[in-house]
Amino acid sequence: MAYISGTALRMRRFFIEIGELSYFTARFFKVGIRPPFEFREFLRQCYNVGNRSLVLVLVTGFIIGLVLTLQSRPTLIEFGAVSWMPNMVGISIVRELGPVITALVCAGRIASGFGAELGSMRVTEQIDAMEVSGTNPFKFLVVTRIMATTLMLPLLVVLGDAVALYGSALVESFKGNVSFQLYFSKVFEALSYGDLIPATIKSFFFGFAIGLVGCYKGYYSKKGTAGVGMAANTAVVFTSMLLFVIDFIAVFISDIFYEL
């Protein structure tokens, strides 16, 4: 009985959270389209988001490219299909691995950062101080951050994809004696707009989700300094889950288009 009531309580909390997040999203669109626009703060956030995550995304992308190629090589050799390596790696990185891994890395870095930053601003009354001084804190802090992540994540994905492919090409040039030119020409041969467009659209949604959840958790942070830690932590967990849900929906929709 206690287990059932505990589960019911957790379910209730979950749905309340979904409702609050939906309201937060609606508020973003309502507030975001109205002037004045905080353009300077938006640029600052773009720089912060891009700069903060760039090295991490590049290193992760490069290693993913190396590992994917090294792991796939023996199997492809066994089937006599090692020449298909650029096609396989190219499609898997551009379509799926690049956007998802970049988004997950950024979720850890950016969403937790937003959660902690806005959470501590809430706890130390900085958000109240902003409101008292006549600036809409939602517009200044939340809208600019969500727009920055939405815009910057696709760029980070492009860079991450490029470095991952470079890593893969490096392995192929060492192990398979394939030139960079040949490797990349095979990659571009294999890729079509049908691979690039859904992945890019998906990246915008990933960026939006990262900014949204990080800001939501921080902006409504409670319970003092413990709440700040909790906001940072739950922001990462919630964003990661949401990214996979968005990924599933995106793949499902693009699959329908492929069939058409």
Added chain:
Amino acid sequence: MILKEKEILGDMELHQTRKVIIDIQGLHKSFGDNRVLNGFDMKLYEGENLVVMGKSGSGKSVMIKCLVGLIKPDSGYISVMGKEIEKLDQEALDVLRADIGFLFQGSALYDSMTVRENLEFPMRRHKEKLGNITDTEPFVLEALKSVGLEHTMELMPVELSGGMKRRVALARAIILRPKIIFYDEPTSGLDPITAKEIIGLMRSIQKKYGTSSLIITHDVDCARVISERMILLVDGINYAEGTFHGLMRSDDEKVQAFFKK
């Protein structure tokens, strides 16, 4: 029970001649089952220093946040400079807020901005109040000079001590030349010497700019030095009202509890 006997009120009749700039009547606010304000009444007169004292968690900060529209009360009437807060739209509320300076309990300086940017921040929205200025530097410098910290302009809040942060926050509170300043626990967390300095600054700022002050505190020394009139907030109501010395003479147990060390 509200204690307003003649001996407690002292020379309160003087206030009858001054203009009321804040009027609170029957303010109620609850958080869940916790009733914080239970019909609180208060008046602030032009140019006076009013101290509201209460124990921690008695609802002092909630009351002051209701005054600037940060918290919505459950019921009650709040008028600030003749404007009823409940009836103001966001735009009108922002205009009214330009006439109010707010010193937050923990200073609430923006961590990611320098001292200069912290002070410039309120001016972004209310430039017209200062005559559509293009150069904010003289205003920033003057406000910092008022608190004796003109050399900290390019420092980050993290580089300042607790007392310096409070003084910069005070400079930020006065940058728009407000008519009223709200102080939320201005001396909390400060050593006695720094607390004295802050109280001295509050007095000099009031003299220089002719502001009215509403001071929320549980620091008896601060109340003694700065208050012209005091209100004791007990059980969510205005339990007793009078001058510091008038209240000190009261033989009511709840009033006496505030003055026992």
